[in-house]
Amino acid sequence: MQTRPLGKTGLQVPVLGFGASSIGQEFRRVNLDEALASVRVALDCGLNFIDTSPFYGRGMSEVLLGLALRDVPRAAYTLCTKLGRYDLAHFDFSARRVAESVDVSLHRLGTDHLDIVLCHDIEFVPMQQIVEETIPALRKIQRQGKVRFFGFSGYPQKIFRFICDQTEVDCVLSYNQYTLQNTRFADETIPYLKAKGIGVMNAGPFSARLLTNAALPKWLKEPEEVKAAARKAAEFCAKRGSDIAKLALQFSTGNPDIATTIAGSANPQNIRQWAKWVAEPLDAQLLTEVLEIFLPVKNLGHSEGLPENN
Numbered sequence: 170m171q172t173r174p175l176g177k178t179g180l181q182v183p184v185l186g187f188g189a190s191s192i193g194q195e196f197r198r199v200n201l202d203e204a205l206a207s208v209r210v211a212l213d214c215g216l217n218f219i220d221t222s223p224f225y226g227r228g229m230s231e232v233l234l235g236l237a238l239r240d241v242p243r244a245a246y247t248l249c250t251k252l253g254r255y256d257l258a259h260f261d262f263s264a265r266r267v268a269e270s271v272d273v274s275l276h277r278l279g280t281d282h283l284d285i286v287l288c289h290d291i292e293f294v295p296m297q298q299i300v301e302e303t304i305p306a307l308r309k310i311q312r313q314g315k316v317r318f319f320g321f322s323g324y325p326q327k328i329f330r331f332i333c334d335q336t337e338v339d340c341v342l343s344y345n346q347y348t349l350q351n352t353r354f355a356d357e358t359i360p361y362l363k364a365k366g367i368g369v370m371n372a373g374p375f376s377a378r379l380l381t382n383a384a385l386p387k388w389l390k391e392p393e394e395v396k397a398a399a400r401k402a403a404e405f406c407a408k409r410g411s412d413i414a415k416l417a418l419q420f421s422t423g424n425p426d427i428a429t430t431i432a433g434s435a436n437p438q439n440i441r442q443w444a445k446w447v448a449e450p451l452d453a454q455l456l457t458e459v460l461e462i463f464l465p466v467k468n469l470g471h472s473e474g475l476p477e478n479n
Contacts, residue, residue: 170216170444171183175339175428183216183218183429184427185216185418187219187432188433189208190226191433191434192208193221193229196386204435209237210437210441214443220249222289223255224251224290227256231274238278249283251289252289262299263302285316285319288320290474291328291478292479296331304338322342324473325478326358329341342371343370343371349459351468352468370431371421374432382413406459415449416455
């Protein structure tokens with residue numbers, strides 16, 4: 170698995186990382202054996218950057234990861250979790266909860282330190298709190314040795330300049346906005362982050378199953394015209410003897426300015442397939458034709474969080 174440097178952290182991360190939201194049953198019911206096997210297969214295939222959150226499965230993802238990683242040498246993987254979001258409408262970025270959340274995550278994950286902690290979905294709260302309270306609390310925990318690096322994640326592109334213009338972070342995570350259909354992260358934000366030496370991470374190359382042949386989750390917020398274009402693109406790929414998910418994954422991981430792209434599954438077979446796809450050459454002609462299908466809906470998305478944060 171090819172690796173890239175994550176900003177100025179000194180970390181080398183795989184171009185494809187393992188997202189553990191799926192083992193928290195965010196998409197479907199998952200049994201214990203396949204959850205644990207997914208983590209083992211991910212590590213075997215070189216997806217040794219692991220991303221989770223207390224929000225995923227409301228703690229289940231972290232607990233199962235802790236079980237799966239129990240006998241794995243700590244140096245064999247890079248571990249990223251989050252804080253601040255604990256349920257669909259439960260957010261708490263206070264300094265007190267920051268300290269509690271880190272300690273709970275350490276216990277669940279069975280480790281004495283977290284490589285990266287991200288403030289999760291900050292667009293749902295008044296973001297000045299992140300600058301004035303949350304990040305200073307994380308710096309204190311960093312000095313204690315519990316956290317090596319920290320940053321934040323979210324959907325609207327506005328959030329990245331808002332925070333990084335006021336304070337320093339090590340890395341950030343954007344999701345669903347560097348895909349075949351939506352490249353706003355690269356168009357609007359990545360050059361800014363690179364100039365500051367901030368590590369760039371991307372999640373959701375499949376845009377919550379939009380760019381696959383799987384059934385879409387009921388909570389998917391993308392406009393209907395985007396869904397229609399995705400179905401058309403998927404059918405086009407199938408007629409060409411390919412899978413839109415393969416093209417989507419190769420496209421997202423192919424950007425050299427993105428250190429790692431995170432994809433998640435509780436199906437070990439999917440993970441093996443992804444690792445194989447990443448190692449194969451991209452079909453440039455197919456990519457050109459699929460991007461043309463998406464051109465009428467390029468960069469169309471939705472609002473997320475508070476209106477003022479979009």
